[in-house]
Amino acid sequence: MTWRELPNKLRIYIIVLAALAVPVISWSTWDVAHTPVSSGWIVLTVLTVLTVPFFLFLPSANAIVGIGDAYVVAMAMMFGPSPCIIATLCHSLTASVLVPNRPKMYRAVFNVSSMVCVAWIYSHTYKLINPSLSPNVPDMILPAVALTVTFFVFNSLSTATAIAWASGEPILVFWARSCMPLAIDFSVSAVSASLIVGLSELNEWAPLAVAPLVGVVWGWNKVNKAKAMEAEKHLKEQEELYLRTVESLGLAVDAKDQTTYGHIHRVRAYAMGLARLCGIKDKNELMAIETGSLLHDIGKLAIDDYILNKPGRLSKQEFEKMKMHAPAGHEILQQIKFPFPVAEYVRHHHERWDGTGYPDGLKGEAIPLGARIISISDAFDAIRSARPYKLSFNIQNSVGLLRAQAGTMYDPNLVELFVEHLDELEARATKAAEETPQLKFRKYFEKVDLALASDSASPPPSSLPTAASAELVSLYEFCHSFGRNLDLPDALPIVARRLRRLVPFTTIAFFIDDGENNLKAAFASGKFSDVVKSMTIGLGKGISGWVAAYRKPIVNTGPALEFQDLEGDFTSLTDALVVPLITGGDCIGTISLYAEAPIFYSQMHLGMMQLVAGQVASLVAEALKRTKPSSDLALIDPVTEAYRAGYLPIAGAQMLAAAQKSQSPLSLLYVDLKDLSNLVSLYGVQTGELVLKKAAEFLKSELRETDVLVRYGHQGFVALLSGVGDERARRYAQGIQRQIRITPLGNAGGHPILTVGQTAVASYPTDGTTLISLLESVQRNLPGPSKPGEDEGAEGNIVEFPPRI
DSSP: OOTTTSOHHHHHHHHHHHHHHHHHHHHHHHHHHHSOOOTHHHHHHHHHHHTTTOEEEETTTTEEEETHHHHHHHHHHHHOHHHHHHHHHHHHHHHHHHSSSOOOHHHHHHHHHHHHHHHHHHHHHHHHHSTTOOOSHHHHHHHHHHHHHHHHHHHHHHHHHHHHHHHTOOHHHHIIIIIGGGHHHHHHHHHHHHHHHHHHTTOTTHHHHHHHHHHHHHHHHHHHHHHHHHHHHHHHHHHHHHHHHHHHHHHHHHHHSTTOTTHHHHHHHHHHHHHHHTTOOOHHHHHHHHHHHHHTTGGGGGSOHHHHTOSSOOOHHHHHHHHTHHHHHHHHHHTTTOSSSHHHHHHTTTOOTTSOOSSSOOOGGGSOHHHHHHHHHHHHHHHHSOBTTBOOOOHHHHHHHHHHTBTTTBOHHHHHHHHHTHHHHHHHHHHHHHTSOOOHHHHHHHHHHHHHHHHTSOOOGGGSOHHHHHHHHHHHHHHTTGGGGSOHHHHHHHHHHHHHTTSOOSEEEEEEEOSSSEEEEEEEEETTHHHHHTOEEETTSHHHHHHHHHTOOEESOOGGGTSTTSSSOOTTEEEEEEEEEEETTEEEEEEEEEEETTOOOOHHHHHHHHHHHHHHHHHHHHHHHSOOOOSTGGGBOTTTOSBOGGGHHHHHHHHHHHHHHHTOOEEEEEEEOTTHHHHHHHHOHHHHHHHHHHHHHHHHHHSOTTSEEEEETTTEEEEEEETOOHHHHHHHHHHHHHHHHTOOOOEETTEEOOOOEEEEEEEETTTOSSHHHHHHHHHHHSOOSOOTTOOTTTTSSOEEESOOO
């Protein structure tokens, strides 16, 4: 720290000491020069300077105690203040030059000035009590004790004041912790000085003879002090090792929970600051809070990764699993047997003030104080930080949310204390975050993820083979038109057949999330399909469970991992390609392909499957929204009072079976009110529903009782006409068109509504033998945009209504 960086009061303190030392030195120099004094003081002064290299550095107080102190004190007892002060000046100046790591100029000035002023105080104290400087033991006892106390108190306080002001710590706190243990060292100097005084009565050169003895005494003290310092150093190293180990464990949790990097260090800063504001001084209590803040989430090591990093609200089952991290952390830390209650604090850091927390439902002050402190610190950092399930909050909103939950979730008194000192606590947390170790493996993983994302990106359509592009377009049309009206048992087989034209596989399965964190096969075909249909895969388990949990595809992983819990030999399957079905930010299942050699999936295969998954996911989501009919009422569309689309596969299967058995024709008529969206935009939803209802009433009036009318999609209808062949069906459509032309489908603004639409017809067995094939034929028969000059019916079995004028 430079002179300019010192606090103002410390700089003033050093200047005042120097200003006091100058007249003291001047007066002492004049007094020694004009007062006859025994030459013995010169001998002691020389000894003082020569013993400067023999010192003991005390790092706890950042101070030096040397053998020379004994000779300086002896001079105060034998010759009075002036010789003592001159010897002290010589000793301190020599020490400033010879001591290793020579101090900066302002420190040297402080050391010299402080020692001179203290020498003036203790030497005058001794002379005040023993004015004649009598060397007799009875005369020396009380003055020597007073000198020792004065020497220690003023010397240690002068140093403690400077260091405490430089570090910002209270003077008395620093003095009691770091300087009180040095009392023995100063006492040794005073005892040695008394011995020198006693021997000097024999001869003025006796101090030279006693020097080795003083050195032995001092050496013995130094050895003992060195041992104590070594033990203290070892203990401190052990504490640092312990703390680094705890931090490493905390970083392991941070690394597992990818959303909370730096979290533990910020929580520690908040918690330790709040603990000191609460007046906690017990070392074990502080260690428990510090350790608990670093390890409060260690129980997350027992929680599945996909739950920790799930981008969205946890399900009830997932939340129950997440709640286990508190008792799991408690159980883990109990094995370490800490000498303070860290395991207890970790267990209870999710208890709530109102008693509705977990795991034990503790209430109010029954929750340990350390756990309450960690709870607030943890919560505030979580509020401030962005997570997959929420955005970050600014300081003002974070404080508002914390206060809103005071008295229910958190100790209200601690919350107010926290908020009152938030600036100080936030500064500590910011500094802690900046000092968080930047672990290189994180950047490596980010780099790898970026590279993999680039490699596995879906290929642009232009890079796909022509046949594949056409098949993808066809699959897209199916998923967004007729497929959306089919149930999964009808839609997924079609998707599987079309996928076979795009990507090779031996076995295919569509796994769907059952809402209870399990995947169940909605459809499977190929080798082992019977086994696959019966499988239930836990979320995060196996290949498909991992893909569903982490929303990332897997390519060319051995399928054995998928079937490891099943009986049978699945070794013939060598590669797997699994992609997630994601819609609305949620994963609803997977498309899982398994292949036998020599199939090996390429990035092109993966890219196509990702394109397909995006389309199939919406189809599956639509199907899952529709509940299976359980009554006739559930089969009826409330707007049109026609059958729902879910009834079409049922009726179609029955009518096709009857037609096949009787060898009679069957036709499918599709009616599309293609401008219904425009009508809704112009006149509102109620008008659109009225048009649909009127259209359904009209179609019902034109159909026979044996025919079936189904609302199909948003703006269409499908009619199944039993016993009606192709030619008759087309004439039937033309008749419907003529009637619609003169039948308004509602009224808006006093004007009748005549909608524009299209019809298409497909017949059994000419256009198909299954309901799906008939629907596909109708799709192909739908006309494109009208061309000028086209006549009614120019598109063969397509009829537009009303006719163009």
